[in-house]
Amino acid sequence: MSSAERTVQVLDNYEMDARLWRRGRNALALLALGGWAVLAAGYSSGSAAFYPAYLLAFVYWLTIALGALFFVMLQHLSGAAWSVTSRRVAETIALVIPLSAVLFLPIVFGLPQLYEWARPEVVAADPVLQAKQSYLNPRGFTLRAAACFLIWGLWAVILYRNSVKQDDGGTLELTRAAAKWSAPGMILLALTVSLASFDWLMSLDPHWFSTVFGIYIWSGSGLAGFAAITLVLLAFRRMGMLRASVNHEHYHDLGKWLFALTVFWAYIAFSQYMLIWYGNIPEETAWYHERTAGTWRSVAALLVFGRFFVPFAVLMPRAAKRNLAVLAGAAAWILLMQYVELFWVIMPVFRTEAGLMWIDVAAVAAVGATFALAFWWLLRRHALAPVGDLRFTKALEFTNV
Amino acid sequence: MKEPMVRTGTAAAPQTAEKVSIYGVVAEFESPEALLEGVRAARALGYDKMDAYTPFPVHGIDEAMGIRRSRLGWIVLGGGIIGAVAAVLLQWWTGAVASPLVVGGKPLFAFEFGLPIIFELAVLLAAFAAVLGMLALNGLPRFYHPVFKYSRFDRAADDRFLLALEANGAGFDAEQAAEILKSAGGRHVEVVTE
Numbered sequence: 255m256s257s258a259e260r261t262v263q264v265l266d267n268y269e270m271d272a273r274l275w276r277r278g279r280n281a282l283a284l285l286a287l288g289g290w291a292v293l294a295a296g297y298s299s300g301s302a303a304f305y306p307a308y309l310l311a312f313v314y315w316l317t318i319a320l321g322a323l324f325f326v327m328l329q330h331l332s333g334a335a336w337s338v339t340s341r342r343v344a345e346t347i348a349l350v351i352p353l354s355a356v357l358f359l360p361i362v363f364g365l366p367q368l369y370e371w372a373r374p375e376v377v378a379a380d381p382v383l384q385a386k387q388s389y390l391n392p393r394g395f396t397l398r399a400a401a402c403f404l405i406w407g408l409w410a411v412i413l414y415r416n417s418v419k420q421d422d423g424g425t426l427e428l429t430r431a432a433a434k435w436s437a438p439g440m441i442l443l444a445l446t447v448s449l450a451s452f453d454w455l456m457s458l459d460p461h462w463f464s465t466v467f468g469i470y471i472w473s474g475s476g477l478a479g480f481a482a483i484t485l486v487l488l489a490f491r492r493m494g495m496l497r498a499s500v501n502h503e504h505y506h507d508l509g510k511w512l513f514a515l516t517v518f519w520a521y522i523a524f525s526q527y528m529l530i531w532y533g534n535i536p537e538e539t540a541w542y543h544e545r546t547a548g549t550w551r552s553v554a555a556l557l558v559f560g561r562f563f564v565p566f567a568v569l570m571p572r573a574a575k576r577n578l579a580v581l582a583g584a585a586a587w588i589l590l591m592q593y594v595e596l597f598w599v600i601m602p603v604f605r606t607e608a609g610l611m612w613i614d615v616a617a618v619a620a621v622g623a624t625f626a627l628a629f630w631w632l633l634r635r636h637a638l639a640p641v642g643d644l645r646f647t648k649a650l651e652f653t654n655v
Numbered sequence: 656m657k658e659p660m661v662r663t664g665t666a667a668a669p670q671t672a673e674k675v676s677i678y679g680v681v682a683e684f685e686s687p688e689a690l691l692e693g694v695r696a697a698r699a700l701g702y703d704k705m706d707a708y709t710p711f712p713v714h715g716i717d718e719a720m721g722i723r724r725s726r727l728g729w730i731v732l733g734g735g736i737i738g739a740v741a742a743v744l745l746q747w748w749t750g751a752v753a754s755p756l757v758v759g760g761k762p763l764f765a766f767e768f769g770l771p772i773i774f775e776l777a778v779l780l781a782a783f784a785a786v787l788g789m790l791a792l793n794g795l796p797r798f799y800h801p802v803f804k805y806s807r808f809d810r811a812a813d814d815r816f817l818l819a820l821e822a823n824g825a826g827f828d829a830e831q832a833a834e835i836l837k838s839a840g841g842r843h844v845e846v847v848t849e
Contacts, residue, residue, distance in 0.1 A: 524770065527767075528767055528768070528770065528771070531767045531768075532759075532761075532767070532768060534760070572724075572728075653714070
């Protein structure tokens with residue numbers, strides 16, 4: 255089939271209104287400036303809370319972007335048609351990852367403030383950390399992080415470029431190329447997200463280890479990424495974009511994904527907890543002990559109910575997934591729970607009591623607005639949906655049984 | 656143009672209609688669009704019990720026929736809840752009541768170790784409820800259906816779209832039903848007996 259013969263159905267304006275774009279840019283730039291100003295004030299005042307707050311904010315936004323990359327590769331691998339009209343938004347969120355590597359630099363500079371194993375005096379007094387030093391050392395940490403960012407960035411750019419090429423006329427070769435790249439990409443994503451979770455999050459408690467930890471973080475990341483895609487599309491809908499291209503049928507499917515990933519997250523999170531509870535070995539239980547002491551216990555309970563039972567019950571009925579207000583609420587709630595969970599994973603190492611500090615909020619706003627600004631800027635360079643994709647018409651015609 | 660031979664004895668002869676109860680009136684349509692027209696015409700005149708037989712799924716046929724969503728989901732939910740509750744009772748009663756024995760220093764019953772069984776039994780009974788509930792709702796397996804008597808039923812697996820207005824619907828009248836199907840473009844209209 256030659257591309258000239260195909261007629262692309264035009265239902266929406268696939269270019270963002272210039273005035274809307276400028277208004278969004280200005281709002282995000284203002285938020286970013288404010289966030290960075292407060293964060294800089296916190297840093298220069300020598301606050302010990304700066305590095306943990308920054309790590310949390312960075313990991314939070316990065317897991318969302320990685321979830322979007324997971325979405326893109328999954329759709330290419332499965333040859334899904336329903337998701338084609340939503341794909342450009344996901345691709346653009348994932349494209350922020352290569353730019354985000356710059357924002358990782360403060361973490362590299364703050365290693366001794368964040369990780370026990372990066373403090374020579376602590377390592378000198380600790381035989382366990384000495385034994386782990388061949389892996390847990392600043393140079394190894396930085397090299398592994400660089401490798402992760404390189405792989406994520408490469409795949410985000412390759413898949414985005416391939417998709418954009420379709421805009422001028424999709425061919426079977428381009429569709430196949432996307433699937434071909436996604437296969438090794440998915441394997442590498444699984445390995446690198448595991449690696450990054452071990453290095454950046456698990457090694458905050460360098461004595462503790464859990465082999466399922468990588469999947470645990472990845473499941474939350476995928477869930478948050480899908481929730482972000484849903485929420486961005488719903489926001490676009492309110493702004494009058496992609497109204498016909500992404501309709502109730504597509505939102506219904508996104509809702510199904512949020513439900514499925516909620517169950518998957520609970521399955522993995524519980525697997526980790528149950529094995530450690532049953533084994534009852536002090537070096538393993540220490541992690542949960544730290545996270546169920548004092549006010550942290552309430553945060554743990556909030557996760558059990560807020561991250562599993564609430565979205566599980568809310569998203570189960572078909573009508574809820576097709577009600578866009580309910581779906582938007584569920585997606586926003588899931589994104590909030592992703593923050594609460596990472597807060598619960600990271601902060602007990604630094605703080606004995608659970609509680610949000612002003613610097614946490616500033617860090618989330620600063621990093622988030624910067625990510626969003628990059629997304630906004632990248633979004634305007636191409637159509638809002640992969641209009642040339644061979645499955646585009648099929649996606650428009652998609653209906654649920 | 657030659658019509659295919661009608662198998663003798665399959666089409667309901669009018670004289671037997673008094674002795675044998677009528678299943679319904681069946682007609683053949685040329686295309687999915689024509690079938691949908693027939694469905695809408697019958698619905699407009701109050702016919703609510705009908706079934707369509709097509710070689711492939713026809714988009715919009717469920718809405719046109721007024722088929723409501725299956726109740727199967729609720730049956731599956733019930734199966735799942737029964738499984739979960741049964742798993743709690745089973746583990747609690749055997750471990751903490753009937754035969755209390757401390758194993759590995761663990762409590763006699765706890766949700767921490769109970770949950771895998773609760774999950775598995777909920778899934779198992781939900782799956783059973785799905786299969787058995789599906790069979791109960793659609794009436795399968797069955798070896799015979801009156802619509803097979805329609806002389807051209809085999810075409811439903813090939814290139815024709817059949818519509819059967821069933822006699823157990825409210826206000827069914829065989830002559831009126833046949834008239835509706837004919838005027839909506841249906842061909843080979845036949846009264847089919849049980």
